[in-house]
Amino acid sequence: MKVRTRYAPSPTGYAHLGFVARVLMNYALARKNGGKFVWRNEDTDQERFIPGALEYNMKWIKEFGMDWDEGPDKGGPFAPYTQTERLDLYQVAAQKLVDNGSAYRCFCSQERLAELREQQTLAKQRTKYDGKCRNLTQEEIDAKIANGEKFTIRIKVPENRKIEFFDVITKNNVVWDSADVDDMIIMKSNGIPTYHLAAMYDDIAMEITHVFRGSEWLSTTPVHVLIYEGLGVKKEDMPVIGHFTVILDPATPGKKFSKRNSSFRINGLPIQGYLKSAILNYLMLLGWAPKDNREVFTLEEYVQTFDMEGLQKANPTWDQKKMDWFNGIYLRELPLDKLLSEFKYWIERYLTEPEEDLVQNLVETGDHKVASIEKMKELIAFANSLLTSDEETLKKQIALIQERAVNFWHILQQLEFFYKAPVNIDWSIKQLNKVTDKLPEIVSKLNAHISNLPDDSTQWTHEEWESGVRAISEELGAKAGDVFMALRVAIVGSPFSPPMFEAMQLLGKEESLKRLKF
RNA sequence: GGCCUCAUCGUCUAACGGUUAGGACAACAGAUUUUCAAUCUGUCAAUCGGAGUUCGAUUCUCCGUGAGGUCACCA
Numbered sequence: 001m002k003v004r005t006r007y008a009p010s011p012t013g014y015a016h017l018g019f020v021a022r023v024l025m026n027y028a029l030a031r032k033n034g035g036k037f038v039w040r041n042e043d044t045d046q047e048r049f050i051p052g053a054l055e056y057n058m059k060w061i062k063e064f065g066m067d068w069d070e071g072p073d074k075g076g077p078f079a080p081y082t083q084t085e086r087l088d089l090y091q092v093a094a095q096k097l098v099d100n101g102s103a104y105r106c107f108c109s110q111e112r113l114a115e116l117r118e119q120q121t122l123a124k125q126r127t128k129y130d131g132k133c134r135n136l137t138q139e140e141i142d143a144k145i146a147n148g149e150k151f152t153i154r155i156k157v158p159e160n161r162k163i164e165f166f167d168v169i170t171k172n173n174v175v176w177d178s179a180d181v182d183d184m185i186i187m188k189s190n191g192i193p194t195y196h197l198a199a200m201y202d203d204i205a206m207e208i209t210h211v212f213r214g215s216e217w218l219s220t221t222p223v224h225v226l227i228y229e230g231l232g233v234k235k236e237d238m239p240v241i242g243h244f245t246v247i248l249d250p251a252t253p254g255k256k257f258s259k260r261n262s263s264f265r266i267n268g269l270p271i272q273g274y275l276k277s278a279i280l281n282y283l284m285l286l287g288w289a290p291k292d293n294r295e296v297f298t299l300e301e302y303v304q305t306f307d308m309e310g311l312q313k314a315n316p317t318w319d320q321k322k323m324d325w326f327n328g329i330y331l332r333e334l335p336l337d338k339l340l341s342e343f344k345y346w347i348e349r350y351l352t353e354p355e356e357d358l359v360q361n362l363v364e365t366g367d368h369k370v371a372s373i374e375k376m377k378e379l380i381a382f383a384n385s386l387l388t389s390d391e392e393t394l395k396k397q398i399a400l401i402q403e404r405a406v407n408f409w410h411i412l413q414q415l416e417f418f419y420k421a422p423v424n425i426d427w428s429i430k431q432l433n434k435v436t437d438k439l440p441e442i443v444s445k446l447n448a449h450i451s452n453l454p455d456d457s458t459q460w461t462h463e464e465w466e467s468g469v470r471a472i473s474e475e476l477g478a479k480a481g482d483v484f485m486a487l488r489v490a491i492v493g494s495p496f497s498p499p500m501f502e503a504m505q506l507l508g509k510e511e512s513l514k515r516l517k518f
Numbered sequence: 519g520g521c522c523u524c525a526u527c528g529u530c531u532a533a534c535g536g537u538u539a540g541g542a543c544a545a546c547a548g549a550u551u552u553u554c555a556a557u558c559u560g561u562c563a564a565u566c567g568g569a570g571u572u573c574g575a576u577u578c579u580c581c582g583u584g585a586g587g588u589c590a591c592c593a
Contacts, residue, residue, distance in 0.1 A: 010593050045592055110591065117590085126520045127589060152591055170523065180521050188591040195593050219522055219588040243523080246586080250529080254585055282530095285542095289531055293541050312531085315586065319529045322543045332556075404555035414554095431553075469552080484552035496554040 003035030005210045007068070008199060011041060012048040015057040015266040016257065017318075018214075018247050020064055021283045025244070026212050027066050028306035038206060039071030041082040042199065044192050060266045064276050065299050070206075078206040083198050090193040093201045093231060094153050094186065102230025103186060105151040106133040107144050129154065129183045153187035155196070155226050163222040169212070169242035169311045176222045184223050196220060200227040208239050215243040242308070245287045248317040257318070262361050271350045271358065273408030274323065275342070278330040282323050286316045296329065324406045332403050339402060340395050346408050347383045354380055382419065383412055389419075396506055400498035414498065418507060421515050422493020431495040435482045440518040442486045445472045447516035450509065457505045457512075465501050491515050 005026040009019065030037040041054055058073065070076025080086060097103035106129075113129070120127045134156065136144075144151070157163075157178050164175040186197035193201070203211055217224075221241065228238050249257040249264070257264035263272070269279050277298070284302050285295060288310045297305065334342065350358075363376050386394060397418050398411060405411045427439055435442060449468040453460050473483040488497050491512060497503060504512045 008593095012593070042593070048592065106591095113591085124519065128520095150591095167523090172523080174522070176521075182589075185591050190591075192591090194591070199593090215523075215587055216593085217587095221522090243587090245524090248586090256586085285530065291532075293532055295530090295542060314524055316530060319543065322530070325543055328556085401555095403557095406555095466552080481552060488553060492553095494554090498554085500552065 003030055003033040003210060004038060004206070004208050005030040005035065005212065006038040006040050006203070006206065006208050008040040008042045008202075008213075009054075009057060010045060010048075011043050011054040011057070012045060012050055013259070014050075014053060015060055016259070016264045017266065017269075017279070017283060018257070018264075019057070020061070020266065020280070021247065021287055022212070022214065022244055023061055023066060024064075024280065024283060024302075025288060025306070025311070026210075027068075028303045029210060029212070029308065030069075031303045032306045035209070036069040037067075038076070038078075038208065039068040039073075039081065040202060040206070041072045042195065044083050044194065044198050046084075046192070057266075064280050083202070084192070086198075086202070087192065089205070090187070090198055090201055091191065094193065094197060096232075097155075097186070097197075097227070097230040098153060100230060102156055102226065103153050104134055104156050104183075105136070105141060106154045106183075106185070107136075107149050107151045108132055131183065134183065150189040152185045152189050154183040155186050155223050155230075157181045157183050157223075157226060163225050165221055165225050165238075165241055167218075167242055168210075168240050168308055169244065170313050174218070174221070178222075181222045181226075184220065186223075186227065196223050196227060200224050201231065203239050204228070204231060204233055204237075211239045211241045212244060213241075215246060218243045242311065245312055245315045247286055248315050250317050250319065253317075256315075269323070270346075271362070273346060273410070273412075274327050275330045275334075278323070278327040281330070282326045286318070287312050296326075328406050331405060331407070334402075336395055336399055336402070340391070340398055343398065343408055343411060344387060347387060351380050351383045352387075379412060379416070382416060385419070386412075386415070393506065400502055400506075404498065417492040417494070417497070418503075421511075422489075422491075425489060425493050427489065427518075429489070429495055431485050432482065432489065435478050435486060438476055438478055439486060441476060442472060442478065442483055443490055443516055443518040445475070446483070446487050446490070447513060450504075450512055450516060453509060455509055457507075457509045460501075460505055462501050465504075487516075490517075 007023045007026050009015075027037050029035075039058070043049060043054075054072070058071075061067075068074075070078065070081060072081040075081070083090075094103065098105065108129075116130060117127045133151075133154075159178060161178045162175050163178055163181060164173055166173050184196060185194055187193050202208075224241075225238075246256045247264075249255055249261060251261075252258070262268045270276065280299060281295075281297055281302075284297055288306070289312065290305055290307075290310050294305070331339070359373060359376050359380070363373055394415075397415055401411050401414045405414060428436070432439065446469070449472065452468070453464065469483055469487065470480050472478075473480040476483075484500065485495060488500055489495060491497075491500065491504060491507065
């Protein structure tokens, strides 16, 4: 049997990380088995429709390196792949369900339903349709229709039976008593189906073999089974169904990520300077694990390794530290040219015309230790200036930073001292407290030492540079490490930096001397 | 509240019914180093509770407890 999976989002919102994770697993299962991955556009809710959302989501999935074989944009053997273009199909299906007694017309007004719900809630009962229209006679129905009354179509849940299905992810046969299942509306009064009818019909029509979806659908699965049955699908022909876990937000233990959480938006992490390859890799492991516990995968490797067995049952919690670890791995293995172009692309894309709320957001959510909006704006302006700076120089500077950065913000911040002399240096930091009183002398001697080096800093040798610094430490009875630290603080303005010899070489003799003053 | 699902180190997870319960991230310590990183080594750390089945239970069953999902003419 040819494997066919689908991802069927509604264009009512913008993608988030959970969205990518779900696409990833559907994509992997299909590709692993030489099958097809289908993108279906479930736009049956015209009220919440957001123009452009479909295109936005598709564009991002492509940016993460995935693609689909059939979909609204590229067609396919079961076109169209947009549900509002398939309305006549659903009408026929609904009629069939009504004709064979699997569904019935309901003439209840929304007002009555709301009232019913209210009463049931007040009485602490389960809210459920009371079945008023379940047993209307054909005469009553004809009369109401002739009278122009609007109606919906509801699934007719049979009495006294078990409804069950096997969940391939929880590996569990889930059973409901039909008394616990509501007669849900499968066709709205405007003639547009709800998810239940549209998606089930399409899954059958499009020959989907594996339905992997969010766990929010688990509780309506019995209705879906009933729809399959009503449509005449034999049990062995029903798609395999499995329900994914949801990613939990560590900030709110046990709760899934809120849509307002900017880090969870599909562009959230990229804006924060994370690589898509690293994000994708981390997402692979949230909800799935291979038998051998391997963790680092390219998309291709993941597709080859993916199996349904590894799909998890319990909801994972997002761990930013692990995300950082993955990003570090991918950042460090990037060839320098590629790193530079990715870095510049990041600036061009996100920082050339940053929106005010984005800047605010970065200050609040990033771990890049930018305390104020002013400082963030300054950093952004600096980033933009890099776009026109000398590429070769920039490349050499980034080479020094590559292995000590977690994300692009770190690179940006560590790059700053190459272009701006530190101001308001804090000499009272603990890293210098052993040589506090010797600082002026140390700095002036360092200045003298550097002025004796060749004017062209590319002519400097590491030995010459280092022995000079060590000589100063001996002369003043200070530890070499403290003298290096004083040098570092004078040049960089911070106790953390790339190796000083290389950094000063890049900075040049003239600039180094300017900074070597107390 | 009803129905359904889930439950192993702080986090992600591995373990034909038999392991000193393994790995990764984090944390901590050490090595290396002119700092920070990176790298290497090591340490700490878990089977939610209670019954039962079994020679033997992380694994199977039941009961608790906790967490999640759902209860719309939304998906």
